[in-house]
Amino acid sequence: MNREEKRQLKLDAILRHAAAAFMEKGYYKTSLDDIARLHNVTKPTLYYYVKNKEDILIKCEDVASVRINGLLDQVTACAGNGFIQLENFIRGYIEIITDDIIRCHIRHRGQREDKAARNASLKMHRGIEHRVREIFIKGMNDGSIRDCNSTIIAILLFDALNGISAWYRDEGELNHEELVQQVLLLVTEGVKNKV
Amino acid sequence: MNREEKRQLKLDAILRHAAAAFMEKGYYKTSLDDIARLHNVTKPTLYYYVKNKEDILIKCEDVASVRINGLLDQVTACAGNGFIQLENFIRGYIEIITDDIIRCHIRHRGQREDKAARNASLKMHRGIEHRVREIFIKGMNDGSIRDCNSTIIAILLFDALNGISAWYRDEGELNHEELVQQVLLLVTEGVKNKV
DNA sequence: TTATATTGTTACCCATGAGTAACTTAAACT
DNA sequence: AGTTTAAGTTACTCATGGGTAACAATATAA
Secondary structure (H helix, E strand, C coil): CCHHHHHHHHHHHHHHHHHHHHHHHCCCCCCHHHHHHHCCCCHHHHHHHCCCHHHHHHHHHHHHHHHHHHHHHHHHHCCCCHHHHHHHHHHHHHHHCCCHHHHHHHHHCCCCCCHHHHHHHHHHHHHHHHHHHHHHHHHHHHCCECCCCHHHHHHHHHHHHHHHHHHCCCCCCCCHHHHHHHHHHHHHHCCECCC | CCHHHHHHHHHHHHHHHHHHHHHHHCCCCCCHHHHHHHCCCCHHHHCCCCCCHHHHHHHHHHHHHHHHHHHHHHHHHCCCCHHHHHHHHHHHHHHHCCCHHHHHHHHHCCCCCCHHHHHHHHHHHHHHHHHHHHHHHHHHHHCCECCCCHHHHHHHHHHHHHHHHHHCCCCCCCCHHHHHHHHHHHHHHCCECCC
């Protein structure tokens, strides 16, 4: 195994440890010493892999960005009308957000001290939201999705889905498939009974 | 004006200033000096009104609890089937969450260092969620709401609604009534086009 | 095997910010 | 008026934790 690869693996492990700690105790209540301890090294070692504490969040965001955009690539590349693409996105997204690094990004996106980082984060988030909006618009054009304000609906959807990452555990008693079904049903037909 | 009343007013103003600051910069990036400055006093004065920094969050939570439970009292007291109560709750909740103190509570519920406070917060949150679940169950019984997993759906609804408090501004360009309409439509019939 | 880059360590510095002690001023009740 | 209580101030303490300098060990390459 190459040196660069080893380094990458260690960085990944550090991100994973950090993300888990951030999810459990929150960003500010987690010290770099805590993270270092989880990784069985001392604090200064971390600085060999990350620039500073905030850089951990940024690197988590990079991972998240790749995965979510990858999902969107996959979903939009598939044939199928807008509604079907939306369904596939939701399914895939719920899958993705059980990963600690993604969960960490979802929870801590927003708290960037560095201005440039804050802008980059915002931009990447807007990009993703935009792509989901595009799916809604596609669906409205092909008639599979009813007329609606795609901006508002996309945000509401994201908030609900992102919320899931805060409470849902894969190991928990709630069945993954049932969760997906409930979300899809809600998005498909709402909750009002049509008799 | 009575002394006790004046004190209460000042406490309220402090909470409001603190809540606004917490929303803008986040809890940990806001120092007590910042809050004191907003209120034109010095830090030690704050300790005359609150026990410590965390106590500010707790007092915000108290305010939020009263308002949200008040809304639920009002909604459930009204005649009308489950779905209508649900609609009224959503309408009222979107109204409520533009208030800085409530927004602050929504954003910072979850980060309680003190164990007792953390439990109390969780309990109050569960209480509210339970009452909303009851509305869903009522609706399923009277036939106004389709069969669904009320636990999951209630959480998804809350996440979407609470999310609104993070981005929606009363002064913004987005019309309040349109927001309410979009949310209600989503909850009522989803987004799939029924031809 | 020796030179060099890569990881890692110990031991610090230093800013920040929560919380307190001791004191002053202003208000309110008798 | 004079005494007491509320409200606020200045001037600290002190723990925490991000970040760094300087040094040590280990692996890679010549």
